[in-house]
Amino acid sequence: MSRVYLVEDHQIMRDGLRALLEARGHTVVGESADPTQALADLLRLEPEVLLLDLNLGGRSGLELQAELQRRHLPVRTVVLTMSAQPHQVVEAMQLGVSAYVLKGSPASELMQAIELAVKGKKFLGANVADLALDALTQPDADPLNLLSPRERQTILMVVQGKSSAAIGATLHLSPKTVATYRCRLMKKLGVSDVPSLVRLAVRHKLIDADDTLATY
Numbered sequence: 001m002s003r004v005y006l007v008e009d010h011q012i013m014r015d016g017l018r019a020l021l022e023a024r025g026h027t028v029v030g031e032s033a034d035p036t037q038a039l040a041d042l043l044r045l046e047p048e049v050l051l052l053d054l055n056l057g058g059r060s061g062l063e064l065q066a067e068l069q070r071r072h073l074p075v076r077t078v079v080l081t082m083s084a085q086p087h088q089v090v091e092a093m094q095l096g097v098s099a100y101v102l103k104g105s106p107a108s109e110l111m112q113a114i115e116l117a118v119k120g121k122k123f124l125g126a127n128v129a130d131l132a133l134d135a136l137t138q139p140d141a142d143p144l145n146l147l148s149p150r151e152r153q154t155i156l157m158v159v160q161g162k163s164s165a166a167i168g169a170t171l172h173l174s175p176k177t178v179a180t181y182r183c184r185l186m187k188k189l190g191v192s193d194v195p196s197l198v199r200l201a202v203r204h205k206l207i208d209a210d211d212t213l214a215t216y
Contacts, residue, residue: 001025002118005047005075007064009033009056017051017080024111033057035064036172042068047075049114052097054081054088058157058170062088062149065095076117080110086131087144089124093132095149099123143189144204151185156206158182159198 004026008014011033018028029045032038035056042050050068054061065077077097081088082104089100098117101110105125113123124132147155150171157167164175164182171178191197 001027002048002114003027003029003045004049004051004114005029005038005042005045006031006051007033007035007038007056007061008051008053008080013053020107020110021051026114035059035061035067038064039067042073042075048118050075050077051114052077052079052081054079054083054092058153060149060153062091062095063153065092065097066149069096076120078110078113078117078123084127084131089128089132091149093122099125100128101125102128143200144206146188147185151181151188152206154178154181155185155197155201158194159201159206 001024004021006014006017006028008017008031014031014033018031021028026049029047030041032041033056038050052061052065061079061081068075068077078099078101079092079097080101080103082102084102092100098120099113099122101113101123102125109125113125116123144152144155153171154167157170162170164178167173168175168178173181186197189197189200191200
């Protein structure tokens with residue numbers, strides 16, 4: 001069986017996953033809710049499999065995956081998420097994840113994903129293949145596909161009304177770097193102000209209208 005590391009921002013989910021994995025013979029070598037801490041642990045613990053959520057309380061699991069890809073770490077990533085957004089499926093696969101499973105799927109599906117990942121094979125859970133196909137057959141439908149994982153995190157916090165300083169503190173970046181990301185992503189998306197950015201984010205379902213500031 002494999003050595004697994006968990007990245008999930010809900011403790012109750014981590015506890016449940018740990019119990020499930022250990023009952024099936026896997027060893028959970030560590031866990032975290034924070035991508036920065038997770039990266040340090042992955043470098044130290046060298047697990048075979050990373051079980052990764054994408055929504056981590058203001059940060060994205062894809063940010064961590066992009067860093068793993070950049071460093072050429074051998075860990076196999078299995079995404080386990082609520083996100084059924086086609087662009088996220090495609091982006092995850094482009095960043096080298098081995099499997100993509102939706103939360104709510106049977107435990108047997110997750111176990112199959114982990115087993116295949118360890119063998120170096122790819123796996124898409126039920127309905128996920130259709131999501132990927134939708135995104136690939138309509139490449140221009142969602143301009144957010146143009147954004148990198150870090151830019152996607154930046155836009156999410158910008159439209160929630162967070163300042164460059166607050167965003168920088170969350171992403172461990174200087175306010176100047178955040179401002180650069182902000183200008184670059186707005187240029188990519190063809191918008192010139194924050195209200196336009198908010199409307200675009202709502203229209204393409206990056207956020208719900210209720211998540212935006214009332215002033216927008």
